[in-house]
Amino acid sequence: MTQPQKHTWKTRLHEVIYEADTPAGKTFDVVLLILIFVSIILVMLESVAPMQAQYGDYFYLGEWIITIFFTIEYILRVISIKKPSSYIFSFYGLIDLISTIPLYLSFFIVGTNALLTIRALRLLRVFRILKVTRYIGEGNKLARALRDSRPKILVFLFAVMILSIIAGTLMYIVEGPEHGFKSIPVSIYWCIVTLTTVGFGDIAPVTALGQFIATVIMVVGYGIIAVPTGIVSAEMAKGERKEPEPQKLHMNTQVCHH
Amino acid sequence: MTQPQKHTWKTRLHEVIYEADTPAGKTFDVVLLILIFVSIILVMLESVAPMQAQYGDYFYLGEWIITIFFTIEYILRVISIKKPSSYIFSFYGLIDLISTIPLYLSFFIVGTNALLTIRALRLLRVFRILKVTRYIGEGNKLARALRDSRPKILVFLFAVMILSIIAGTLMYIVEGPEHGFKSIPVSIYWCIVTLTTVGFGDIAPVTALGQFIATVIMVVGYGIIAVPTGIVSAEMAKGERKEPEPQKLHMNTQVCHH
Amino acid sequence: MTQPQKHTWKTRLHEVIYEADTPAGKTFDVVLLILIFVSIILVMLESVAPMQAQYGDYFYLGEWIITIFFTIEYILRVISIKKPSSYIFSFYGLIDLISTIPLYLSFFIVGTNALLTIRALRLLRVFRILKVTRYIGEGNKLARALRDSRPKILVFLFAVMILSIIAGTLMYIVEGPEHGFKSIPVSIYWCIVTLTTVGFGDIAPVTALGQFIATVIMVVGYGIIAVPTGIVSAEMAKGERKEPEPQKLHMNTQVCHH
């Protein structure tokens, strides 16, 4: 920015990769976004057994093409920035690395037992989706409202935790392992399933006393659900009153390369 | 409107069909509404196997009567408007067409395999219910509050999508196909079922680690449910403060025929 | 009220029964409340098979005692009021009648088939609980907020209905009777179970397309849940701003006997 006349290849590359103002930069970003989505759809389709059986080879080919592109992108990002460590150890730098290496690892690790681990590692490429958040303005009101409500939400989560531990222990005593409440941790899991009104039904109270306690937990959960909503509502209403300017989902990739 | 003395049959027809101010127009609208509801109840009852077996013939007769009425209505709407294309290609024009033709199609398409397709097409007459929305004032505050919150709701849906993809992949790795998490898309389906606190229980985590991740997903979902509520609450409270005039469910069918 | 010196037995009886200001009136109300609760607990316990088998005779005795008391109360209410019809055909008058007669009916109706009907009728005594609402101030802010939001809530319920009918029909076409979506009404039932985030899991989509549509329904339901909450929140916040006086759960049984 200080010496705009010195347009070395490094500066130009930086502009294309890190900024979205020039036509080349915009094209780069769009191609990147498409590849991220293709890569995630590939990960998903590979996990569907009948699809993997039929199109497995194409998926493997597609993965290699994408991995090579992301490898080149990673190397270019590292060499085009003045202080490589500021990118490598940043949040997005780590995601780029984690989402690129699993396929290479499959060459170095061998053995049937290790293959399962590699398979799991390859699935981690799904984290590439977090790169998309790069293109959403981070300074938006929503995130701010959540951040401002943090102390209240912590108190709330703490209350939920205490309630679940006590209610879970009571349900374990009352219902016992013979009705699915195998241990206190499982009972606490059931309590959170109930308090959050999810209610899978894989475990459900059977005894009269257990059903009564469950009723109390549900009514309390019903009251508790009001608390975080109230917190966020109040926080957002406050924000609305303070800043009436419109807020849009905008792309902002302008990063200073110094 | 410019020459009120020129009351040709076309103008009068337009008034009856498109406007609800004259007694004839009001009667037309009420008859139309009743026929729409009868038509939808017919579609529903036909799908109940024992009812179809017993009263199938009456249902078929009723459908023909209604279809003929809607056909006449469609033709009249087309000929009574000055610019037919403005009706034919409008949202309600397309619904009118889609909700009328399936029965006629059953004459042209034959063969046992095609019959299933026709059966499905005939069910699409249920879309006629969307014609009812014609009679609800569209400019109401609710729709406006939702429209104003759109950018925030998009960011929110995007966050839910990213969370579901990552959590779904983790659950697929942890629980695996042997516990119902057959593939990543199924795991993502389970994640959304859990995040929205629906919790069918057709799939539920079995391993300790899976139940722990499920607990985290539920508590996060619990916090997330607060966000859209907060957005709409704040938006409506803002609306309330700005415009204190009463808002009613009103009928407004006044349409200029020019 | 006009001639306070004319304290006939009827006027005094009216004061005891209809008003709660005198010590006698207060005692009457407390006894009535206790008997209502005893009566409802009796109805509940009778339905528990092992309890009915063991204590059936005591329950029957208790019911007769309570029914006789409520009969006397009903007769006194009718004779102590100046215009009996204003009580008999009022909401509470009808509840008093419905909650008292079932036991007497069991004498007049005989036959094994009719006994089942009587059994169901006897359970209707549970409606006595609505008499308790007499003791809650009706003019409270909550009811007012709900009443004021009625037009908006109607639009909202209408939207839910249209959405359920269309989504229910689609799910019936996609999943079909072989996966539990037996008919369109059952599919609509499933849709409402899903939209309201209850999610029993007695019916759940099995096909990939069905699960995808279910996902869309859930996310939409997630957004929809925000609407009534936003409506009530905004309405209450408005109420709070207008009337800052404290609001309590108060007993108000003062009724003019003219």
Added chain:
Amino acid sequence: MTQPQKHTWKTRLHEVIYEADTPAGKTFDVVLLILIFVSIILVMLESVAPMQAQYGDYFYLGEWIITIFFTIEYILRVISIKKPSSYIFSFYGLIDLISTIPLYLSFFIVGTNALLTIRALRLLRVFRILKVTRYIGEGNKLARALRDSRPKILVFLFAVMILSIIAGTLMYIVEGPEHGFKSIPVSIYWCIVTLTTVGFGDIAPVTALGQFIATVIMVVGYGIIAVPTGIVSAEMAKGERKEPEPQKLHMNTQVCHH
């Protein structure tokens, strides 16, 4: 506080135990918090059958160490306070006692039948977690908003209770014991499970009429969920407007020992 020069051992002990301002007091509090968490994790792990089988002896040892520490803490708290009864009969005093004695009781009570009771009693040590709430500022806004909304929440809970009793009885009449609605209390349990949108699915309506009533209950529950949220939102928004000072999760253990 009146005579700061009289630093007897009792006064110093009181400062360490009851106050958190001196370094010794802070260390005491941190050690206490860690021991509470260790104690609760022990209770949980003991309930997991395979863990109890393998590490049972270590768990037993750990429990004794913790119980002895809590016993000493209890005795010190009693002797260091001027009016022991004010601690013993306080909320936290009773929790301290209940969470400490179960292990000692296992010596005095013998017999296989009594052992089950002791096992349940030992689990009650989980109540120790309530001691953690001591370290959360009680005067926070959240608790105040909930306390201020109490009358409204009571009216709301009362409405839910009346609705559940009536709807539960209707479902019992309609569905009956053959579809899982065994008795009215079980039907009421099902109603609350449905109204709170938990929906376990252990009991679900099967008949057409039952499913229709369930639909009505769910839509009403959907509307009802808006009420407590609206109450808390409005109450918090009011609080926000009144007191704009920041609110933090703070530790406040300053207690006057007089």
